Amino acid sequence: MATNGVNFSSATLPKQWQYVKRNLREMGMLNQTEADSIEAKAKMTVDNFFQCSIDAEFNEQLKANLYERTEERIDIRSGTYPRLFTTTFGKTKLLIPKVRHKSKDYAYRLLAKYQRRQQKFDDMIVLSLLLGFSTRKQQRFFQAFIGDSVSHQTASALLQNLSDDLREYQSMPIEDKYRFIFIDGLWVHIKEVDIKKRPILFAMGITIDGKQEIIAFKLAKGETEEEYTSFLNDLYRRGLKGKALELIIQDGSEAITAAVNMVYPYTPRQRCYTHKLRNLMQNIRYKFKHRGKLMRQASNIYKAASRQEAIKKFRLFVNQWKSLEPRAVKCFQDEFYNTLNFYDFPKEIRSAISTTNHLERFLEEIRRRIMIQGYFKNERSLNLWIFGLIKHINLRPIQQPKRMLQYESAK
Numbered sequence: 001m002a003t004n005g006v007n008f009s010s011a012t013l014p015k016q017w018q019y020v021k022r023n024l025r026e027m028g029m030l031n032q033t034e035a036d037s038i039e040a041k042a043k044m045t046v047d048n049f050f051q052c053s054i055d056a057e058f059n060e061q062l063k064a065n066l067y068e069r070t071e072e073r074i075d076i077r078s079g080t081y082p083r084l085f086t087t088t089f090g091k092t093k094l095l096i097p098k099v100r101h102k103s104k105d106y107a108y109r110l111l112a113k114y115q116r117r118q119q120k121f122d123d124m125i126v127l128s129l130l131l132g133f134s135t136r137k138q139q140r141f142f143q144a145f146i147g148d149s150v151s152h153q154t155a156s157a158l159l160q161n162l163s164d165d166l167r168e169y170q171s172m173p174i175e176d177k178y179r180f181i182f183i184d185g186l187w188v189h190i191k192e193v194d195i196k197k198r199p200i201l202f203a204m205g206i207t208i209d210g211k212q213e214i215i216a217f218k219l220a221k222g223e224t225e226e227e228y229t230s231f232l233n234d235l236y237r238r239g240l241k242g243k244a245l246e247l248i249i250q251d252g253s254e255a256i257t258a259a260v261n262m263v264y265p266y267t268p269r270q271r272c273y274t275h276k277l278r279n280l281m282q283n284i285r286y287k288f289k290h291r292g293k294l295m296r297q298a299s300n301i302y303k304a305a306s307r308q309e310a311i312k313k314f315r316l317f318v319n320q321w322k323s324l325e326p327r328a329v330k331c332f333q334d335e336f337y338n339t340l341n342f343y344d345f346p347k348e349i350r351s352a353i354s355t356t357n358h359l360e361r362f363l364e365e366i367r368r369r370i371m372i373q374g375y376f377k378n379e380r381s382l383n384l385w386i387f388g389l390i391k392h393i394n395l396r397p398i399q400q401p402k403r404m405l406q407y408e409s410a411k
Helices: 013-026 032-062 119-130 135-146 152-171 225-237 254-263 273-282 287-301 307-321 326-333 347-353 357-373 379-392 401-410
Strands: 077-087 090-099 178-191 195-207 212-219 247-250 269-271
Touching: 032 090, 119 135, 119 152, 119 379, 152 379, 178 212, 178 254, 178 357, 178 379, 195 225, 195 357, 212 225, 212 379, 225 254, 247 254, 269 273, 273 287, 273 326, 287 307, 307 326, 357 379
Parallel strands: 178 247, 247 269
Antiparallel strands: 077 090, 178 195, 195 212
């Protein structure tokens, strides 16, 4: 639920509650004792919810409520046994009902057999390790925050589970459901023999309903044609044949261009016009004299209502500036027509596919977290770290998914 721009979803509610308490304290409306009392009541509510849910499911499976006499009863109650269960609200003591004859296993939707922690709590532990917490810092943090933590052995086991998920992610079949694919790379530092920079190649897809997904990533030796071709061939081998693929969006990398032409030769390419404008600005010779006017005119080309109008503006631009800024104009002319392929689509979705901004925003999130990490010890730790962040960074749907669906049904 969101109210006035504030996100009160279950994922952010604890953080928003901290802001509420801080503001109330600053206004003199809440002291620490009252805040602790409210948190204690909230935890009591959560504990009661878990206990009531277990009791209700047990009654349903036993086919009899407490003290109820019925012929449908399948067993006889025999007290309870305590079971500690840790959630993001803290440690909870649950009373699990027992039966006399044990004629069947009793299962509960809220917790699996032998489960001692909420899955979300385990996810938070893994995320804290991915963000650079040592196991000792992780223990101190969660112990102070919710009154419970996990051992070094348990934390290592949780990371190992993530490793198993990563292997499945890297080999599982890919559903051929993507209309648009963005391709780009991000350079990171890895300490093997010494600290070296290596690129991670990313592929992001947008489905028919507007959902964004990171399809795959790969740590490469360099942003070369061979590496990108191998990366795209792996996507093709795993099922991304491109039958629904309408456009591939990329920057000006010649290696990506060659790889796309090799693996998806019949899919149009959209060269990111934002990168094209950046390259144009870098090649302006008389920056103080020409940059402002030249860049405004170049940007207006991509604000045209149609491809024909954009081409007309482009020709006027070239005629005006080719003698004043020949190097900049020559750079702008290179593959200019591939920056206009977004005009082949309805106006409602052009802004989503004309640049690599959607993937760039995701890479910026990765880059921001890398600043905390600094460098990675080896390839395995990097792959686990990136995969963990992919699982925890929520990708927002593009702005007009309903219109995209209308466009698809009209086809």
